[in-house]
Each structure stands twice: as C-alpha cells, then as structure tokens.
Amino acid sequence: MNDIKLALLGSEGAGKSAVLVRFLTKRFIGEYASNTNSLYRKRLSIDGRQLNLEVFDPCSQGTEARCILEEPVDWADGFVVVYNISDRTSFINAENILQQIRETRIENCKGEVEVPVCLVGNKQDLCHARQVCEEEGRSLAQENRCLFQEVSAAESYQEIANLFTQLIRQVMEHLKYRADRRRYSSSKSMAKLINNMFGKRRKSV
Numbered sequence: 532m533n534d535i536k537l538a539l540l541g542s543e544g545a546g547k548s549a550v551l552v553r554f555l556t557k558r559f560i561g562e563y564a565s566n567t568n569s570l571y572r573k574r575l576s577i578d579g580r581q582l583n584l585e586v587f588d589p590c591s592q593g594t595e596a597r598c599i600l601e602e603p604v605d606w607a608d609g610f611v612v613v614y615n616i617s618d619r620t621s622f623i624n625a626e627n628i629l630q631q632i633r634e635t636r637i638e639n640c641k642g643e644v645e646v647p648v649c650l651v652g653n654k655q656d657l658c659h660a661r662q663v664c665e666e667e668g669r670s671l672a673q674e675n676r677c678l679f680q681e682v683s684a685a686e687s688y689q690e691i692a693n694l695f696t697q698l699i700r701q702v703m704e705h706l707k708y709r710a711d712r713r714r715y716s717s718s719k720s721m722a723k724l725i726n727n728m729f730g731k732r733r734k735s736v
C-alpha cells in the first residue's frame with residue numbers, strides 16, 4: 532500500500548479546506564474551523580492501486596507564507612497551492628509559495644526531480660468579482676511546471692477530483708523514481724565496495 536502525503540497551502544480564506552473536503556467527501560461545507568492545523572486521512576484506489584492519502588491543512592490564520600511553509604515542506608510528497616480568483620493578494624501569495632517550494636526543495640534534494648505541485652484558482656463561481664484572469668494562473672503554473680485548474684469548491688466536484696487524481700499519479704511516479712534512484716545508488720556503492728574488497732585481491736592471486 533502506498534502512502535501519499537500532500538500539503539495544502541495558500542492564503543487565509545482562499546478555500547483550501549473547502550477544496551479538500553469537496554475532494555474527500557464530494558460535499559461543500561460552508562464554514563470550517565481555521566484556527567488549528569488539520570490532518571485528513573483517506574484510503575483511495577487510483578488506477579487499481581490502494582493508497583493511504585494524508586493531507587495536511589495548516590492553520591493559516593495570521594501567519595506569513597514562510598511560516599506556513601516551514602512545517603510541511605519537508606514532510607509532503609506533493610503540494611496543492613490554492614488562491615481565490617476574486618482576490619489578487621491571494622494570487623501574489625500563491626506565487627511566493629510556489630517560489631519557496633522550489634527554493635526549499637532545491638536546497639534539500641540536490642539533483643532530484645521537482646516535487647509535484649498543483650495550482651488551484653478557487654471560487655470560479657465568483658467570476659463577476661474576478662481579479663485574476665485564468666491566463667495569469669495558467670502562465671504562473673507553466674513557469675513553475677505545475678498542474679493548474681480553476682475550480683469552484685462551492686459548485687463542482689469533478690474538476691477538483693480530476694486535479695487531485697492527476698497530482699496523486701505524479702506523486703506516485705515521483706516516489707517510484709526516488710526509490711529506484713536510491714536502489715540504483717545503493718547497488719552501485721555495494722558493487723564498488725565488493726570490487727574494492729575482492730577485485731584487487733583476485734588480481735594478485
């Protein structure tokens with residue numbers, strides 16, 4: 532069974548909990564306690580594989596983006612960064628968060644492939660009050676090589692489900708790649724060790 536850990540990041544009130552709860556339960560619940568960190572767990576089956584999904588929804592009340600990032604950035608296998616299309620500040624914050632994910636991951640995992648991330652433009656139903664156009668979201672996602680979708684946690688389930696499914700697939704590939712790399716580098720160092728121990732001795736016989 533695969534364990535997949537995701538972290539939800541974004542400005543206060545962008546709709547992080549609403550997006551996640553929509554994915555996990557297919558329902559929209561209007562209000563959530565936002566003064567605590569929450570860890571959601573669910574068993575899923577994707578492409579016939581059983582998964583234990585854990586999603587960390589950190590409390591973002593009164594905290595700056597950098598503080599929000601500190602805890603989950605090492606823990607998570609993938610990130611969901613949410614902004615509100617009717618709030619430009621939340622988009623600018625999402626931009627900063629994407630940059631911080633990139634920087635932190637580059638520092639911590641030299642040479643590894645980039646961690647899977649998806650950018651979500653939530654509250655699409657508020658398009659009459661739109662402050663961020665869809666194209667801006669798409670091009671930010673392209674710059675950061677991440678998935679992108681505008682959604683409305685209030686009104687629809689399917690787009691959110693598709694997005695999480697794509698992200699989880701990418702995470703599974705990423706974890707497999709990392710495990711293969713670890714196996715390869717440990718078998719290479721084992722071969723080197725054996726060679727050092729016996730290769731030379733054999734030569735002198």
Ligand SMILES: Nc1nc2c(ncn2[C@@H]2O[C@H](COP(=O)(O)OP(=O)(O)OP(=O)(O)O)[C@@H](O)[C@H]2O)c(=O)[nH]1
Nearest residue numbers: 543544545546547548549561565591654683684685
């Ligand atoms: N119109 C509309 N409102 C939404 C949508 N998603 C969430 N909301 C509302 O936006 C508010 C904030 O939603 P939350 O899910 O609590 O946002 P959050 O990002 O988890 O907020 P914090 O926990 O405070 O960081 C709530 O009043 C939700 O009902 C949406 O798609 N459309």
